[in-house]
Amino acid sequence: MKNEWPLWEIFIRGQHGMSHRHVGSLHAPDAEMAVKNARDVYTRRNEGVSIWVVEAKHISATAPGDKGPLFEPSESKIYRHPTFFDIPEEVGSM
Amino acid sequence: MSVDKQHLLQFLLRQGDNTLVLGHRVSEWCGHSPILEEDIALANTALDLIGQTQMWLGYAAEVQGEGKSADDLAFLRDAWDFRNVLLTELPNGDFGRTLLRQFLFDAFQSVLMGRLMQSSDETVAAIAAKASKEVAYHVERSADTVVGLGDGTEESHRRMQEALEYLWPYVGEMFASDETDAAMAAAGIAPDPASLREEYDALISKVLTDATLDIPAATYAHKGGRTGYMHTEHLGHLLTSMQWLQRAYPGCEW
Numbered sequence: 001m002k003n004e005w006p007l008w009e010i011f012i013r014g015q016h017g018m019s020h021r022h023v024g025s026l027h028a029p030d031a032e033m034a035v036k037n038a039r040d041v042y043t044r045r046n047e048g049v050s051i052w053v054v055e056a057k058h059i060s061a062t063a064p065g066d067k068g069p070l071f072e073p074s075e076s077k078i079y080r081h082p083t084f085f086d087i088p089e090e091v092g093s094m
Numbered sequence: 095m096s097v098d099k100q101h102l103l104q105f106l107l108r109q110g111d112n113t114l115v116l117g118h119r120v121s122e123w124c125g126h127s128p129i130l131e132e133d134i135a136l137a138n139t140a141l142d143l144i145g146q147t148q149m150w151l152g153y154a155a156e157v158q159g160e161g162k163s164a165d166d167l168a169f170l171r172d173a174w175d176f177r178n179v180l181l182t183e184l185p186n187g188d189f190g191r192t193l194l195r196q197f198l199f200d201a202f203q204s205v206l207m208g209r210l211m212q213s214s215d216e217t218v219a220a221i222a223a224k225a226s227k228e229v230a231y232h233v234e235r236s237a238d239t240v241v242g243l244g245d246g247t248e249e250s251h252r253r254m255q256e257a258l259e260y261l262w263p264y265v266g267e268m269f270a271s272d273e274t275d276a277a278m279a280a281a282g283i284a285p286d287p288a289s290l291r292e293e294y295d296a297l298i299s300k301v302l303t304d305a306t307l308d309i310p311a312a313t314y315a316h317k318g319g320r321t322g323y324m325h326t327e328h329l330g331h332l333l334t335s336m337q338w339l340q341r342a343y344p345g346c347e348w
Contacts, residue, residue, distance in 0.1 A: 005129070026131050029242060036235055040135040 008034040009059060010042055011052040020052050031055070101277040102215075103157050104177065105284060107167070108274075108320050109221075110150030111178035114168055115329070116199060117143030118336045119186060128189050135235065139196070142228040149221045169340035173330045180319035181264040183329045190250060191257035193239045198261060200233035201297050202268045205290045214282035237301045244305025251306065258307050266315025269294070 005027040011020035023042050028034035034053040042048070062070055074080065120140040127133035151164035158167075181199060186192045207229050210222035244254040269287045278284040302309055318324035339346060 027129065028131065033238060033242070036238070037131040037135065039231075040138050041131060044134075044138055 005029050007056040008053045009056050010038045012048040013050040097281040101274045104274045105278050106150055106154035107177040110147050111176045112182050113143040114147040115178040116182035146225045153217050169337045173325050177322055178319055179267045180316050180326055190243045190253045193236050194257045195261055197236035197240045200236050203229045204233045205293045209285045241305045244307045255307055262310045263314055263316050267317045
């Protein structure tokens, strides 16, 4: 018999204008309780202004074993970094 | 505004003792809850209640005018001086009973705080305004859990119905009125508790119906807590644990 509640991944937005960031995971019987649990577990020190919860099983992820073909080809392509442009001084810091 | 200081003090002790005693009860779950997330949530609730206690008893001590602090009132009074309703001092029982007790109290607080925010006493109104946000979350959370467990498995439903039968006779005391309540109502400081019953019943009926629980027909209500006339035997045991440090090491600070 399976007694465990499903696992939920929690995303918190720290302040307006920022994006939600993954902060951790927790267990809850449904989405509504996952939001409440996230409020109690992850925002008790005033960390957030918005909460997203996603049931972990709905997240598709890359397999660690595939990291060679997926990520290594970009290692040698430094020309994809926009570091070859001269930025006029008037632009200031970017 | 002229109001009898003794009545105002009694009123404030009733508010502060309710949140103090229930806050301590809820804190007893810390480290023992059935699941980690609930453990943290219950600890948060307990801390909210203790925070509200600091405000209520802090104001009570000020009104009393004997140079005492909120801590003095919390840790150096004996059982007969406490003015909390009996519901708040009842033992936790299982997790379901704890959450049902919480819901029955949260629902009362949510109705009461809404009125107290309009209090003619600015300090009372300010405390209520701060507490009302916490109370709004508490009642939402406890109501959800009551529905989840009541309308859950056969066992959880049975336990919740048993908890309701056990707790129901302690609901009525929250709506009792005496001369202190009359004085508060006359001064516009607080509503007569009896006048809150209709709104309360509407709120809890909806949740308990969603939870597939039957509200007992019996109307008998235990009383004696908010007047201090007679607490249950459970309060003294609670105090020996809660007050132990200040009793054993008087004036201890850290």
